[in-house]
Amino acid sequence: MLHLHHLANSRSFRIIWLLEELGVDYKLTCYERNKAYRAPDSLKQVHPIGNAPILEADDRVLIESGFIIEYLIKHYDKEKQFKPDDNNEAAWEAYTFWLHFAEASLMPLLVMRLVFTKVVSQSPMLIKPISKKIQGQIEKNMISSGLEKMLDMMERHLHENHWFAGSEFSAADIQMHLAVLGANAGAGLDQSKYTNLLNWLKRCEERDAFKRAEKKGGRLNF
Numbered sequence: 001m002l003h004l005h006h007l008a009n010s011r012s013f014r015i016i017w018l019l020e021e022l023g024v025d026y027k028l029t030c031y032e033r034n035k036a037y038r039a040p041d042s043l044k045q046v047h048p049i050g051n052a053p054i055l056e057a058d059d060r061v062l063i064e065s066g067f068i069i070e071y072l073i074k075h076y077d078k079e080k081q082f083k084p085d086d087n088n089e090a091a092w093e094a095y096t097f098w099l100h101f102a103e104a105s106l107m108p109l110l111v112m113r114l115v116f117t118k119v120v121s122q123s124p125m126l127i128k129p130i131s132k133k134i135q136g137q138i139e140k141n142m143i144s145s146g147l148e149k150m151l152d153m154m155e156r157h158l159h160e161n162h163w164f165a166g167s168e169f170s171a172a173d174i175q176m177h178l179a180v181l182g183a184n185a186g187a188g189l190d191q192s193k194y195t196n197l198l199n200w201l202k203r204c205e206e207r208d209a210f211k212r213a214e215k216k217g218g219r220l221n222f
Helices: 015-023 041-045 063-074 089-122 128-160 171-183 196-207 208-217
Strands: 002-007 028-031 054-057 060-063
Touching: 002 015, 015 063, 015 171, 015 208, 028 208, 054 063, 060 063, 063 089, 063 171, 089 128, 089 171, 128 171, 128 196, 171 196, 196 208
Parallel strands: 002 028
Antiparallel strands: 002 054, 054 060
């Protein structure tokens, strides 16, 4: 049986969601974050890297959400529902692009934002104004402008496509969801500017498999 090691409020939610979409049997072990908001050391007993998701599958121990998604689709998506056929070049290209874009381009900016938010919140009162000023400069000079360009590109794509790979839901949507949710955290995305992106987010979260994943793995919060 597949065995997923899931860290609360992390990338491993994607794998729960995909497993629910696939309808396969699996065992789920959930871990809570420690006081430093990091994964507990007990995950290192499963894999020395100690980061979630970790999937025990077919006598192997797999890490990296993108790789695990591809592995599950290759071996368990028997009806080929969640990845476009290679013969559909446009859909395949869109699927592959967005699957990698989520982690290679979008998530690094969001993780940087999250890290500096945590730094400010955990700073002693005497240096909090300084750390907050640094955070503001990094947000302005390194995060906001780049993130806005990416969000605009995503909005244009979803103006022309119902899902990221085209007309059908795919694992690319599962991979992109966490990043879009992170971008929508805090004050939230401009509803008039990012109408298609926010409607896509709503469609994702209305799926039955997503709702089951939330019940099992907990809600994602940023």
